Amino acid sequence: MKEKIERFLKKKKKEINRIAELYPEEKSLLIDYDELEGYDRELAEELIRNPDEIISAFEDVLSGMNIPTIVENPKLHVRFHNLPREKGYSLMIRDITSDYIGKFMAIEGVVNRVSDILPKVSIARFYCNKCGELHDEVQPTRFLREPLFCKNCKRRDFRFVPDESEWTDVQRLQIQEPLELLEGGEEARQIEIWAEDDLTGRATAGDKITETGIMRLLPPRKKGSVYYKFHEANFIEGIEKEFEELEITKKEEREIKKLSKDPKLYDKVINSIAPSIYGYREIKEAIALQLFGGRGGKKLPDGTTVRPDLHILLIGEPGVAKSRILQYVTQIAPKSIYVTGKGTTGAGLTVAAERDEFAEGAWTLKAGALVLAGGGVACIDEFDKMSPEDRSAMHEALEQQTISVAKAGIVARFKANTAVLAASNPKFSRFDPYKPLAEQFDIPPTLLSRFDLIFPIRDVLDKELDKEIADHMLKMHKTGEEMKELEPEIPTDLLRKYIAYSRRNVHPVLSDDAAEKIKEYYVDLRSSGGETVKATPRQLEALIRLAEASAKVRLSDTVTVSDAERAIKLTDFVLREIAYDESTGQIDIDRIVTDHPKSTRDRIRVIETIIQELINESGDGMASSEDIIEEAKSRGIDRFRAEQILIELKTSRESRKSRGCNYL
Structure with a gap:
């Protein structure tokens, strides 16, 4: 040998x-x-x-x-x-059994926790306390092993001398099975990796790696027969993150290309998104485009990366199937993760620094959902149930698609190239028809503005619609031909591979005509309506992403006018739902990014001016509510709106504290 x-x-x-x-x-x-x-x-x-x-x-x-x-x-x-990718050489974490103890193998996974790099004694030096004899003892395990007895005086009393011992760096990682290799609903299995010397620091939370090493056993702290398995790394190499690594055969590739030529392709894709849920065509169309995503890899001259992923928010009343939509997406998306707001903290979504036994009491970095679903979709249910602190941790992740950590002496930045599909309830569970819609979103405006599309879902009383929904739901409890009507028009497995093929191979570029169409819509949106802010550059970027995704559905390398029109139609639908100002009859993006639309802010300024004028004219420094309302009416503000503004000013005490105004 x-x-x-x-x-x-x-x-x-x-x-x-x-x-x-x-x-x-x-x-x-x-x-x-x-x-x-x-x-x-x-x-x-x-x-x-x-x-x-x-x-x-x-x-x-x-x-x-x-x-x-x-x-x-x-x-x-x-x-x-580079071990062979076949059983016996490369294994899924769930397949690692006691048969592989002491065997050499390769495993693939996503790093979800990383310890600090710690010193480990490899050769410990001991002095005999009786005669001073020197003993060097190799340390193969995590527990310090003393010599059995002194080779000179045969005593067993030793003193460990750290300064004269040999040390090596050690780091512990935890990896979990890649989400794209799991079937819908399966839980990802995990295993610890122990890395030493020059293998430390090679991976961080969220990295996808292939590790070759030896399966070892760790005895329990208390005497017992159940041991814990871990992998002693021989080599660690990173894998470039792909959206999807499903194997696509030549036959399936031909089927995918044939489907891309179908004149009813878009309808078939949309009808294959949650077919058991009635209606919601625009929402399903948006989700379909989200699954395909925009063109990745775009960088500006200053080095800034333009995100290709679409973020969608569903805000709806209880019982309108928001959760079912999210759960269905996790089954159809080639790579996805599902979390709920009730059980999710900022750490569970982004990255956390934790102190625990995993790192021998030191700090570890634990990756959250937005990191683990990198290159896929993170479905976050009950978004409104998270604390404001937790939601604010997502600002950087949604826009820059990175997560910066500066905790416990650890400074790091992680990739979070993840599309987010979130669901939330209105501020008071149900929408108030007498209040502006956007004011009822219990989410900070700065976070709302990072979503490309926001869909309000109302539970409207409509007898005919209710009959149609009931008929659709009853079909789920029948068999035969009626049950087949609820099946997706494109089989789920084929649609998954279709999406994967498109994400991997199609990188569409805007045609001049499509770019002109998007520019015209954006400029018209900005210029109409006087001083009202009707759109921002974020809406323009969202339009481009939607148009690119539309082209990727067709497996086209060119974004055409029809793709631009599809993006415009969907964007216009959403803006009219959430940013339409009834008092002006125009779209006002301020309804989303601020507490009030511009028309309301203008009326507030008029009321404040009236209050100040009346106070200056009065001898006692006061202004009565009735005088304020009458003067407001003469300036075009009706009684109802004037009363509402006065109530708001009084509640916030804005006029008294900020401007020194008083009114009766």
Whole structure:
């Protein structure tokens, strides 16, 4: 065996010399398993069966070679990667059983927790307290092991000397199964990875990695028969994040391309989104476009990345099927995660720094839903149930698609390239028909503005509509032909692969005509209505993303006028639902991003001016409510609106405290 290894390593002389030149920045010789198998299949198979023996033999031969380094006795490692992607070599975390104890294998997963890098003693130095004899003891486990007895005086009284011991860096990671490899509703399994020396610091929370190593067992703290498994890393390599890694056969690819030519493609895709839920065509169309997403990889000259992902918010009364829509999306989206506001904190959504046993009492970084669903969709139900502090943690994640952490001495930034589909209830559970719609959203305006599309869902009393919904729901409890009507027009498995194929292969570019169409709509939206703010650059970016997603549905590399029109139609529908100011008959984006539309703010300023004028004219520094209302009527503000503004001013005490005004 030794001779085989020597002959193999002699072929690596150039790589070994390079490591020697760069030592200690470079410490490891990386060997491709495929290359080793081509050299000697028996040796490669022995690595899988007896990794400790083979890796030790490789490192012994390597250390015995004449390596020119400036460091005496360099500590070099031999690491292996690129194991075959088949059972016995590469495993899902859920498939790692006791049969693989001590075996060499590769596992793939997403890092969801990372410990700090900690020192671990590798060779502990002890002095005998009786005779002073020196003892060096190799430390193969996490527990400090003393010599059995002094080789000089045979006593068992020792003193550990940390300063004279040899140490190495150690870091513990926790990885979970990639979401895209799970069926809808399956829970991702997890396993710990222990990394040492030059493998530490290679991964952070949210990274997708392939790790090759040996399955080990950790004894329980108290005596027992159940041990905990972990993986001792031999090598860790990052995988570039793909939206979808489903295998698509040639036959399926032909089927996908054929479907893309179907003249009823858009209707079929929309009708395949939550078909058991009646209606909501615009919402389903928006979700369909969200699943496909805009064109990724766009960077501005200053290095800023333009997000391709669409964020959608559903705000509806209880019982309007918001949760069912979200749950269905997690089944159809190739990569997704579902969380609820009740059980979610800012840490559960973004990244948390935690102190726990995982890191021997030190701090660890734990990735939340927006990091773990990177490249996919995060469905957040009961968005309104989260605290304001938790929701505010999402501002950076939604717009910049990064999450910055500066906690417990840890400063880091994580990618969160995730599309968000959130559902929320109105501020008082149900919409008040007598109040402006946007004022009833119990979400900060700064966070609302980061959603590309916001859909209010009202539970309206409509006898005919109620009959249609009831008929649709009753079909779910029948069999035969009626039940088939609720099946998606495109089978779920095919739609998943269609989306994956599009996200991976289609990168549409705006045509001149489409760009002109979007520009015309945006400029018209901005210019009409005088001083009212009807749109911002964020709406323009959303229009572009929607148009690009529309092109990706067709697997087209060009965004056409029809794609632009689809984006405009959907955007116009949403703006008229949430930003329509009945008093002016125009769209006012301020209804979303501020507490009041511009028309209301103008009326408030008029009332405040009237109050100040009446106070200045009075001898006692007071102004009566009736005088204020009468003067307001003469300036075009009706009694109802004037009374509402006075109530609001009195409640907020804005006029008294901020402006020194008083009124009766």
